[in-house]
Amino acid sequence: MPHTTPPRPSAPEAPVAHATAPSSPSSPDDLGLVDGLAQLSFAVQAALGEVAAAHGLSIAQLRLFGVLRDREPGMQELARLLGLDKSSVSGLVDRAERRGLVRRSPSPHDRRAVRVALTEQGHQLAREATAEAGRHVHALAAHLTDAQRAQLSLLASAMVAGPLPTA
Amino acid sequence: MPHTTPPRPSAPEAPVAHATAPSSPSSPDDLGLVDGLAQLSFAVQAALGEVAAAHGLSIAQLRLFGVLRDREPGMQELARLLGLDKSSVSGLVDRAERRGLVRRSPSPHDRRAVRVALTEQGHQLAREATAEAGRHVHALAAHLTDAQRAQLSLLASAMVAGPLPTA
DNA sequence: TATTGTTATACTCTATAACTATA
DNA sequence: TATAGTTATAGAGTATAACAATA
Numbered sequence: 001m002p003h004t005t006p007p008r009p010s011a012p013e014a015p016v017a018h019a020t021a022p023s024s025p026s027s028p029d030d031l032g033l034v035d036g037l038a039q040l041s042f043a044v045q046a047a048l049g050e051v052a053a054a055h056g057l058s059i060a061q062l063r064l065f066g067v068l069r070d071r072e073p074g075m076q077e078l079a080r081l082l083g084l085d086k087s088s089v090s091g092l093v094d095r096a097e098r099r100g101l102v103r104r105s106p107s108p109h110d111r112r113a114v115r116v117a118l119t120e121q122g123h124q125l126a127r128e129a130t131a132e133a134g135r136h137v138h139a140l141a142a143h144l145t146d147a148q149r150a151q152l153s154l155l156a157s158a159m160v161a162g163p164l165p166t167a
Numbered sequence: 168m169p170h171t172t173p174p175r176p177s178a179p180e181a182p183v184a185h186a187t188a189p190s191s192p193s194s195p196d197d198l199g200l201v202d203g204l205a206q207l208s209f210a211v212q213a214a215l216g217e218v219a220a221a222h223g224l225s226i227a228q229l230r231l232f233g234v235l236r237d238r239e240p241g242m243q244e245l246a247r248l249l250g251l252d253k254s255s256v257s258g259l260v261d262r263a264e265r266r267g268l269v270r271r272s273p274s275p276h277d278r279r280a281v282r283v284a285l286t287e288q289g290h291q292l293a294r295e296a297t298a299e300a301g302r303h304v305h306a307l308a309a310h311l312t313d314a315q316r317a318q319l320s321l322l323a324s325a326m327v328a329g330p331l332p333t334a
Numbered sequence: 335t336a337t338t339g340t341t342a343t344a345c346t347c348t349a350t351a352a353c354t355a356t357a
Numbered sequence: 358t359a360t361a362g363t364t365a366t367a368g369a370g371t372a373t374a375a376c377a378a379t380a
Contacts, residue, residue, distance in 0.1 A: 036323030044208035112361040143330040156203030163310040279338040
């Protein structure tokens, strides 16, 4: 399998944003919010990419598998979940199906539609890959203290969650 | 410019890792370290992708520009900085050069080598894009308190920096 | 011989546009 | 007409392998 797109040797060093604008680092070790998050995101993506590549997958496939772990969506819904065009998802699913990792079955109610599901082999691979991804990402935070990890977990969740609905 | 790869509508919702393994969320709003970081990384990448697309660039180009903001490396060095194969960098630089954003000049000392630099137009675009990327990423953290943002900045920096050298 | 960079080739990912088959 | 999905096409991004030129 020579061509698994993102095998990234290991998190490279690429600033991307040189904190030109808003953020203002308060200590020498502080990259600033923007650069810090940008670099962190590349590091996480690199880690995920390594894991994916180790299983002969790409990050896109890994995401697909993550979504399918507890759903059997149609193509349109899948496109929405992944933030991709439906035609992109066609290809993504095609390639996974060709490898026996997912299956398309006709929707019971709508004869235009299909339902996409992981095969047993796909589930197996998804379990292994997500577990390993967990270990790799966790390893990135290996030298933080438990308290720092807990903090980070909360802050990351808060950012992703968006503004609190009511409270 | 119809084909600027990652225009991502906006951060989609893709768990990727379902916290199968190590992490253990302590509160209901806590996604766990792994899922939180994974989703955060996708959100940041999506934000960067939007900005890049708005300027007719891809994330890869944006990274290239970030690296070139304060360097004039050779192709090999550039490949190392970006974590890519030199042949990939050839293409990346080709496309940017075709648009007049970077320039290849012969290395003074080694007649095999070239030096890659941003053109004036490239610098301009790099300034605008990185500033805008800063605003976008910053916006992701809009509903955090100042103290939380400062924390996050430090934690992200610490993760990326790796274990402290001596201290 | 080793290194720098390019080219040839191939594959994934992504999008837009056009199409088919239902609803 | 509108929606679900596929196909055709095209460009970016990436890698491996083979190559040319220079050290």
